[in-house]
Amino acid sequence: MPTIVEVAKRAGVSIATVSHVIRGTKRVTRDVEERVRTAIRELDYFPNEIARSLKVAQTRMLGMVLPDITNPFFPEIIRGAEDTAFERGYFLVTANTDEQIGRERRIVAALRSYRVAGMLLASAPSNDASHILRLIASGVSVVCLDRHVPGVPTDAVLLDNVRGARECVRHLIQFGHRSIAIITGHLKTQTAQERLQGYEEALREADIPVAGKLIFEGDFREESGYQLGRQLLERPTEATAVFVCNGVMTLGLLKAMEIEGVRCPEDLSLATFDDLTIDRTFHPHLTAVVQPGYEMGARAATILMDRIEGKMTGPPNSLRIVPTLVLRESSAMYPKAAMGRARGRRPAVAQRPLTAPAKQ
Amino acid sequence: MPTIVEVAKRAGVSIATVSHVIRGTKRVTRDVEERVRTAIRELDYFPNEIARSLKVAQTRMLGMVLPDITNPFFPEIIRGAEDTAFERGYFLVTANTDEQIGRERRIVAALRSYRVAGMLLASAPSNDASHILRLIASGVSVVCLDRHVPGVPTDAVLLDNVRGARECVRHLIQFGHRSIAIITGHLKTQTAQERLQGYEEALREADIPVAGKLIFEGDFREESGYQLGRQLLERPTEATAVFVCNGVMTLGLLKAMEIEGVRCPEDLSLATFDDLTIDRTFHPHLTAVVQPGYEMGARAATILMDRIEGKMTGPPNSLRIVPTLVLRESSAMYPKAAMGRARGRRPAVAQRPLTAPAKQ
């Protein structure tokens, strides 16, 4: 692999000159520029970014640490961040923590060794954020994504969970439901707490008491949606609607409903956080609070790069992105008699159930 | 950010000694080791991997260039590669090309500048692979993922598309179908060609003529699945089953079927490449050729690292990963009267259709 020295030699100039034509940091004559460029082309020379980084004490790599790229919410975020970053000459180095704080520590350490310019972080829950504190103390910019690291002052791009949940539950209430269950995430996570809070606020607004027996604490994974779904359906609660706090738990719940022979929305209305996109092909199409993942990623990356380049200064602040409620067929009017009317309000209406008889 | 010099100073040793205790490249006394380690801890020192990379002329970064991480097939691959790589001390630098060769070129160039040790590549289709040839000529190991770069000799981890498609279509034939349509990808891609080939082989085996009017060329995207689905359903073809060459086109087809009022599998059987995981919650559960994405990623990464470290030598070779056919409810016996029997053969049986009446 050729170096700047060989380019200089071939072009008959000094390495300083080569560097200047590459970076455009000084004027050169047309002739010299020409010679340098052809030398570069002929040698298939690529400037060594590693050497450059060492010299300028700055890389153009952004660390991106996420719980699990396999969760369909995150790829969107990554795309948003990557597109924005690439445009400005930055690169993403990604790693998954599986929500394990130990793994996160090792990843953050490795990323620090690589001297990433900044870090986009959706941290795993834990009560020891010392590795993040030290990271920041060492001068690396970090912006949190989707969740705060409690006790650590950083920029953050978060979803307005309270609002999303509140509007979603409000919608169920408007549809006549008064007994609405909730399947939450781990309540030690901020996200889960906020969504629960939105749920409670919506109920209180409508003077509906918050009933502990309608609150099911899950952990944001499919299995817990399934298990809690079984509990919810087996127990003789009188819930007519369920608000599920994320997409994959909803999948679990749907499985449970299938097994229990509970129909949606005829027997039970459903509204969920997260839009799985794919579910628009299958039935029931889900009423959902959709998070603009791409935008969140893009905004976070922009803030991070602005911090890195000093275009943004001052104390850290949080950006709350407002999600959108999309009404689809999984939520219906209560009592059932009113379903016909309810239907008319929906923006996205199913043409015909796929697995049900075509003509009835 | 402290450097090795400061650590050395604080520990009262030379920088060489510090390096040796970090890398374990030379024996040191217990006392010195102790002093160095505490100095490192107290200063919160992280070795500068950039400087190290410059010196040893090797990074531990692996470039991973994919068409689009938003396609649910790829995150699995990434996880497989990342987990394997991280274990061996490597990192993944990811970037998306959107199948645009221009973007791929820029990404490969950037990755070359960063002196990645190797590259995992699912290249965008094009008839000019010079950037890859030059990359290899410059000494960077590359292993292709999911698709070959035509005319470029590299290691590759590919799916046995012919076999997957053949077995899938064979299954439809065994279920009594004789008129089976196919929705392919862009036939200029190798993947699409191979799947078509498998389809044809299965038909020929069963002495069923290959009919041009049953072959619908799409482009692996949802929209084309939808459009071709409309065509297929509107035209009075006598297809009783469809084999779709990837998952998202199947989603498109399902939409078309919904609009046309065609039921699955009652009116039309379906089998598809790709397992969308999520579809197991919704109906119809899809009979699918599942690609072991995680394994593919892991194998590719292993090969790449073995090449980099010289543990693997010799001419490049291709690994063909065999997919698995999973029978579910979207494919049924033909004629319809036989459906009851067919059902018994399925490993995954639906309990009860979700949107259909619970008790009939």
Place this chain on the structure above:
DNA sequence: GTGATCTGGTAAAGCGTTTAACCGAGCGCC
């Protein structure tokens, strides 16, 4: 014509490591 200014180029230091070469002290051995 002469000193000041500008222009296009170069020399060289330094970024933070690794590592080959070196070196002195202690030690066992005849």
Place this chain on the structure above:
DNA sequence: GGCGCTCGGTTAAACGCTTTACCAGATCAC
């Protein structure tokens, strides 16, 4: 007691680039 080893540590060069300071020659004002 002198020889050769081993052991534990150090010195210093090098990796490929950026960038400051410098320089020689051309240009210019007067």
